[in-house]
Amino acid sequence: xxxxxxxxxxxxxxxxxxxxxxTIGGWIIGEAVYCHGYDMMEELIGKASxxxxxxxxxxxxxPERRLAECIEAIFLCVSYPDSRIWCNQIGSLxxxxxxxxxxxxxxGILASDSRMYGAGTLLAGIELTKNVVKLKRSGxxxxxxxxxxxxxxxxxxxxIGFSRxxxxxxxxxxxxxxxxxxxxxxxxxxxxxxxxxxxxxLQKTGEGMNLLGYIAPFFCDQGFTPQEIYRLVSIMVNSxxxxxxxxxxxxxxxxxxxxxxxxxxxQGPASRPVPDKE
Amino acid sequence: MNQKQPIVRKRDEQFATRTVTRIWDEExxxxxxxxxxxxxxxxxxxxxxxxxxxxxxxxxxxxQGELPSPNKAKLLETLMxxxxxxxxxxxxxxxxxxxxxxxxxxxxILPISLSxxxxxxxxxxxxxEAMHFLRKKRKFSPREIADDLQNSPRPLKGDxxxxxxxxxxxxxxxxxxxxxxxxxxxLQGDWKTLQWGDDFSKAIKPHNLGWLSTGxxxxxxxxxxxxxxxxxxxFQILSxxxxxxxxxxxxxxxxxxxPFLDEEHYIIEKKDP
Numbered sequence: 001x002x003x004x005x006x007x008x009x010x011x012x013x014x015x016x017x018x019x020x021x022x023t024i025g026g027w028i029i030g031e032a033v034y035c036h037g038y039d040m041m042e043e044l045i046g047k048a049s050x051x052x053x054x055x056x057x058x059x060x061x062x063p064e065r066r067l068a069e070c071i072e073a074i075f076l077c078v079s080y081p082d083s084r085i086w087c088n089q090i091g092s093l094x095x096x097x098x099x100x101x102x103x104x105x106x107x108g109i110l111a112s113d114s115r116m117y118g119a120g121t122l123l124a125g126i127e128l129t130k131n132v133v134k135l136k137r138s139g140x141x142x143x144x145x146x147x148x149x150x151x152x153x154x155x156x157x158x159x160i161g162f163s164r165x166x167x168x169x170x171x172x173x174x175x176x177x178x179x180x181x182x183x184x185x186x187x188x189x190x191x192x193x194x195x196x197x198x199x200x201x202l203q204k205t206g207e208g209m210n211l212l213g214y215i216a217p218f219f220c221d222q223g224f225t226p227q228e229i230y231r232l233v234s235i236m237v238n239s240x241x242x243x244x245x246x247x248x249x250x251x252x253x254x255x256x257x258x259x260x261x262x263x264x265x266x267q268g269p270a271s272r273p274v275p276d277k278e
Numbered sequence: 279m280n281q282k283q284p285i286v287r288k289r290d291e292q293f294a295t296r297t298v299t300r301i302w303d304e305e306x307x308x309x310x311x312x313x314x315x316x317x318x319x320x321x322x323x324x325x326x327x328x329x330x331x332x333x334x335x336x337x338x339x340x341x342q343g344e345l346p347s348p349n350k351a352k353l354l355e356t357l358m359x360x361x362x363x364x365x366x367x368x369x370x371x372x373x374x375x376x377x378x379x380x381x382x383x384x385x386x387i388l389p390i391s392l393s394x395x396x397x398x399x400x401x402x403x404x405x406x407e408a409m410h411f412l413r414k415k416r417k418f419s420p421r422e423i424a425d426d427l428q429n430s431p432r433p434l435k436g437d438x439x440x441x442x443x444x445x446x447x448x449x450x451x452x453x454x455x456x457x458x459x460x461x462x463x464x465l466q467g468d469w470k471t472l473q474w475g476d477d478f479s480k481a482i483k484p485h486n487l488g489w490l491s492t493g494x495x496x497x498x499x500x501x502x503x504x505x506x507x508x509x510x511x512x513f514q515i516l517s518x519x520x521x522x523x524x525x526x527x528x529x530x531x532x533x534x535x536x537p538f539l540d541e542e543h544y545i546i547e548k549k550d551p
Contacts, residue, residue, distance in 0.1 A: 006309075007307040008310040010311070010312055013312055029286060029287070030285070030286045030287055030288065030290040035525050082544070084538055084539055084544060086376050086377070086379070086380030086382075087380070088535060089372075090373045090376055090377065090390060090394065093369040093370070093373045093376075093394050094369075094373070094393065094394045094397065095396060096398050096399070097369050097370065097394055097397040097400060097401050098397035098398040098399040098401065098403070099393060099394055099395070099396045099397030099401060099403075100396070100397070103364055103393040103394070103396045103397070104393065104394065106389075106393055107373060107389070107390040107393035107394055109390075110377075110382065110386040110389060110390050110393075111373075111376065111377045111380060111382045111386065111390055112382075113382060113383045113386055114377075114380050114381045114382040114383070115381040115383075116381035116533065117380065117381075120381075120382070120383060165533055166538065203330055231509050243550075251436075251438025252433065252435045252437070253399035253400075253436055253437060254369065254399065254400070254436070254437065254447075254448070255435070255436055256369070257365075258448070259367040261367070263367070264366045264367060
């Protein structure tokens with residue numbers, strides 16, 4: 001049998017070696033800064049909002065100002081200055097140890113990449129949003145869609161976007177819905193179904209839509225892809241984290257929520273001698 | 279082009295055409311230049327190092343360029359054990375635990391907590407500043423330096439770090455750093471900075487001040503020959519195991535496993551005008 005000779009083919013990487021290929025734009029020194037084809041100095045700064053340019057940078061599409069205002073409102077909805085919220089408390093802990101505001105903000109933002117809250121929940125929320133619309137289009141009733149999220153006939157439905165840590169109900173939904181309406185956005189297919197699901201869930205379990213339950217279908221209705229949505233909201237907790245950082249950094253070090261030794265409930269083995277090396 | 283815009287010209291700077299390092303040498307494989315067939319750390323083959331030397335030896339090597347003497351290796355290893363865990367009440371560890379219990383992606387627990395311990399209070403920046411202080415002052419008498427400093431301004435509230443790495447914690451001398459400094463001084467070797475720091479801590483004792491954990495780390499790093507700019511990062515590397523262990527311990531526990539203050543204990547006050 002003829003021995004197979006392996007020939008390395010790394011030509012793909014060679015085409016990228018020593019160069020950066022970009023479709024997003026860049027700084028042509030002495031000429032202009034291009035951002036997805038727009039001249040940043042001439043066409044964007046002073047003319048477009050920060051959130052319009054955020055969408056442009058991430059998606060390549062410059063949205064209407066009103067859509068950018070909706071995204072800004074969503075960012076405001078996660079800007080609570082409350083240091084009990086996990087990502088915010090990390091900001092406070094950074095402030096009390098005098099880490100830089102950039103380090104503390106990055107730490108807090110990273111914390112929000114969580115399965116329980118913040119940007120980290122987005123992809124799962126979008127998957128649910130898209131799935132329930134698919135089931136509805138296939139002819140299922142909303143009741144049956146909800147039942148499909150019950151592990152057993154007697155267990156409650158597990159639907160991300162329709163429960164919330166610490167509290168049931170979400171004070172942000174009505175305000176955000178009014179804001180999007182005032183800006184001229186109608187409820188699209190995804191968001192309308194989310195409201196139908198909420199109506200039944202409120203009767204069955206008392207759980208309503210949370211912020212994720214609103215923004216995932218809202219963004220889907222606006223034609224964003226899941227990855228675009230995740231990227232758009234990735235730093236949205238920034239403001240609340242920095243509020244908590246600032247307060248702790250302005251107070252004496254380690255004065256934020258200090259603990260006695262006995263405030264920790266140690267449940268490990270009792271004190272024991274270290275064995276000698278064998 | 280808009281005539282109002284100032285003329286922007288690229289500076290005539292010569293950038294390197296290839297990235298330079300003295301740390302790592304990779305020999306390309308004969309078939310594929312993107313793959314290495316052997317790697318050397320400061321000239322030593324990594325597989326040979328793995329066979330013959332300890333983790334601590336190679337950690338020292340990667341930063342300093344030479345393998346440590348047995349005394350230095352022992353000093354670094356002892357510091358690594360001492361600094362391995364800042365404890366569950368330390369704000370850096372609490373950040374890790376917060377991330378864990380909050381179901382943050384576990385890959386983020388370490389960078390979160392390392393960012394929190396990067397600061398100038400019991401963090402990486404304080405280690406750097408303490409190393410600068412020790413390098414600058416260790417040629418003088420510790421008692422004279424302490425005497426010169428005793429009238430420096432003391433904060434009205436909270437702890438006083440009379441200089442970086444030395445001061446009070448929760449209003450008192452923190453007993454653990456004093457003990458760890460003694461333990462390290464008992465190790466074989468001539469640890470001049472550590473000894474100077476210990477003499478300085480005794481000189482400031484009457485003011486109810488002493489070693490801080492960052493000071494002990496800084497003194498050891500000076501005696502091991504590290505430059506202050508390495509101080510923050512080495513402190514973070516050394517503290518990383520405890521931070522991650524505590525974060526990970528919380529990662530599979532329910533959200534209720536840590537306190538969440540009720541409204542009675544979360545008090546919103548009016549700011550003084």
